[in-house]
Amino acid sequence: MTTVDGRHAIDREAERLAYKPPEIRHDTQGDMSTEDRVEKAMHHFVKNFNTQTASYLDGCLHCGMCADACHFHVRTDDPRYTPIWKLELFKQAYKREAGPFAFFYRLFGFKKKVTIDQLEEWQHLLYDSCTVCGRCSLVCPMGIDIAGLVSMARHGMFKAGLIPHELHEVAKRAAETGSPLGITPDKFEDRIEWMADEHEVEIPVDAEQADVLAVMSSIEIQKYPQSIAATAKILNAAGEKWTFRLDGFEATNFGMLSGNPEWQKEATMKLINAAIKIGAKLIVLPECGHAYMALRWMGANMLGKPLPFKVLHISEYLSEALDQGKIKVNAVDTSVTYHDPCQVSRRGGATEAARNVLKHLGVDFREMEYGGDYNWCCGGGGGVVTITRADPLRRRVFKLKMDQVEKTEADELLSSCANCRQSFDDSQEYFNWDYKMGSLMEMVAENLEEDGS
Amino acid sequence: MTTTETATARDYPFHGNVRPLLAEILHAVDRLLDTGEPTTIDLASLPFGPGELAYLEETLGTGELSANLDALGSSRIRETAFPGVWWLEHRNVHDEIVGRFVEITRTPEILSSQDADITAGRARLGDQLD
């Protein structure tokens, strides 16, 4: 090691990115009194307490191991980013309001009432610094699903009007226009036409009756429109009787991410109703992680009964179609590593689907160290990518992902989530990183065996 | 039942009280050699399991010298196979054992003629001469 002036050593290993905690900014929505906000938060915390959440909130040992699983803590060493600490207020509410000993907690004041100051402070912890990726849920020796609890705690925050503005705006736009990015049915139709022309592919829209309902993520429609064409190519090649519906195309669910159960239900019901209307047997979800969680695992519960159709993530659909020979692909001579969308793989259970697709593609697949279910999150999930004030933190966290990807030395980096793709693209640009994320679906679409159809 | 027959004191592993005592005796011998300080061990104060006392006596063995004392019942003072280690056994007038000691010394004090007795003896001897 050379010393330039003899006093300061040059540390080539030093972080190039100095982390500065984001400026504390407490956003509020609506004009409620402070008391109302606290009460709302409390009420909507309490509504979530059922046997499962109660056992989780009662069972925490304060062992702190979740901190070691959380990218936000690992990259900053800020103890506040300990996942279970993000739930401290939720826990506090539980112990006071619904726990088995709630009476005594209130009587003796063992747990104080949650205050507005706390709620404001926790806004940063429940939104900016949690992607609901669920890695912490896997390290917990008590098996507590911390990520699931964060989603529920957000209900109280939303109702109290205490969430980051950007996320609120996006969610509100989604509720008002049907799309977080303001993609109206007309705009979607325009895009479909454009893509149909550009890629010379037939794209059915608003069929009265179809077996398969394909849906899209606004991020794809807006930023990666080629995925519309890719979806069409694949479904056409598979010989499906399928359609897009202008009355139910938006797969993202910012009601869920922001913490508003009503908006969440509204968005989900649009898809369910559209599918029921056309008598679909299957909804194929686009490359979007949280869409999978929202419809595949929470959809039926919004409806209140089992869904009359199946729900598959596109990677699952591809995997099945390839296995069944519905579509065939040409071998691709490249090496690939795959970034697992947390909600599809770790929390959704479809980890193997993407790997099976890559096997069919014949690529040299290079699993990341602890890839698959233990994958590091892109840092932008759970709505975090929309929160601009959280950008420095998100990019700092992304370093883990970069290291993980670089270690594989693969030629290409693929994923199957537009949200991940968006945060990858952002960080790629920011860091001038060598890897540009591609789409698994697009790789399949580009390499379809034409005569196979 | 054969097990009952074999399960006698002799077959038990010893209860572990003899070895530490032998070690204590060894140290006392060292002390005697180094500083000349004698040691007396009162065997009545130690817990012995069945057969252990006999085992101890057997282990120490019999040396060159043994003496009988006849005062308030008989007493046997015997040097063990280890010189300087003495085995003392006091009996009462009914010939029951009332005390057992191991003394680590050159000569047990009780073997020496006592001044009081010498004085009394001298007086008697003087009387005889008269």
Added chain:
Amino acid sequence: MKRTPTVGEILQAKGVSRRGFLKYCATTASILALPPTMIPRIAEAIESARRPSVIWLSFQECTGCTESLTRSATPTVEGLIFDAISLDYHHTLQAAAGDQAEAARHAAMEENNGDYLVLVDGSIPLANPGFSTIAGISNVDMLRETVAGAKAVVAIGSCAAFGGIPGADPNPTGAVAVSELVTDKPVMNVPGCPPIPIVMTAVLAHFLTFGELPALDKHGRPLAFYGTTIHDRCYRRPFYEQGRFAETFDDEGAKAGWCLYKLGCKGPITYNACATTKWNSGTSFPIEAGHPCLGCSEPDFWDKGGFYEPLSTGNFDSGAKLAGAAAVGAALGAVAATAGRRRQAKYTKEG
């Protein structure tokens, strides 16, 4: 008042040589559980010790203590001590009876006022003094009268020391220990059911030798004999540490002489000298004979649960009451959960 001879003089008069005296001192040290290094001090003390007067009172007792004492007194060397003791009153042992006996007691009290030793066996009934009388005098009156001029009092046996069997639940006679009635004199307890004979004589020897009671523990027992537990000095202790236990009285473990803890041995909480002093002139003691220690030298040993219940067994009811506790818990849990649900319903309504 006649000058009482010293022990040295008594021994000399008996023609005991100096050597014999040394032997006597060595064995005395041994029975006093004093280290052999104390022998010269004992010799010195004994030479000048004076013969004390002893009055023995027997109340609610079974004479087991006297039996035990007499087994020890005659044949052993400490019998000599009894030659040195003037046992002026002991209604079981003395030839005199009735008024004569009581006269002897009064004479001894007067002659040795302030110097004599009172030994008591048996507990004293307080519920009704008439439950136990001697020569028409209730036990409590006789005790009070006799200890008034005593130098010290020794409670022999568990009854006198702690109330013993008469004092056991439900204690129909209202039996109490000597120490509960005598508070202005030194009282030493020599408990046991019965106490080890040699311990009884040894404490007397100690009083004779040093003119005072030995060091006592919190229960008033001489530390020299009650300073360690049976368990600590038990030859079967290594088996305890190895985890080898007799499970029943006739299993291989019992035959092999393993630890009797599981059979209810109270050795770990019983302070007595049985394990070293042993009984019947050092022949054996209960554990060596294959029976767990009952803990007879401890206060209230009768009422401390079953003799054959292992020491670590909790002394509490289980079953029905625990089921009751479970039911209470279930009810409280249900109430708590209902309260939680109500709260949720209310909050849902309020939004």
Added chain:
Amino acid sequence: MDLLEFARGPALQWAAYILVAGTIWRIFGIVLLKEKADFSEPRARGGLGAALKVIYTRSFTANPFKKATLYPKMLAYVQHLGLFAVVLLFVPHIMFFEGFLGFSWPGLPNSVIYVLGVAAVAASIALLVRRLTSPVLKLISNFDDYFSWFVTVLPLVTGLLIPVRPGFIRYEDLLAIHILSVAVLMVWFPFGKLGHAFLVFITRGTTGMVFERRGAKT
């Protein structure tokens, strides 16, 4: 009634009542809360099998977390296994359980128990030091954590002192203090975080059922 009798009698008795009532209270208070049905189409069988599976598998650390959690995990293993061995395999304790269960099981030699007990205390101390020094643990710890630590270690220490027998205290008093410390532990057990001993079956079990059903990683 002396201290030992009090400890073995009323103290233990009431502690047992509170332990049982409190445990059932807490469990009922949790399981009787509303539970929403899950209508999503299962990918795999969840159910009891999944619950049992995760109850077992979460006893071990997944590979990716091994390095980061090695130190506390090892300490926790030593602490827990030491505690289990001391509580369940020390012969006098087995006698205690036999007293009301009516059956017994083989124990370990005392010397082994002493070593395990000392190891458990050492591990507990190390864990406490960690709790007092790690920024994460300092932040998230509360009274429950420290008090639970105290009432767990206290019976271990008092129990281990019994064979050591410091001169200032008599065996039966020490035994009484040991039993009383156990009574304190039993009283606190259902209410604080020590309740994880039974809650762990619910938390791991629920997670097992929910996530196995999704075919997701548990």
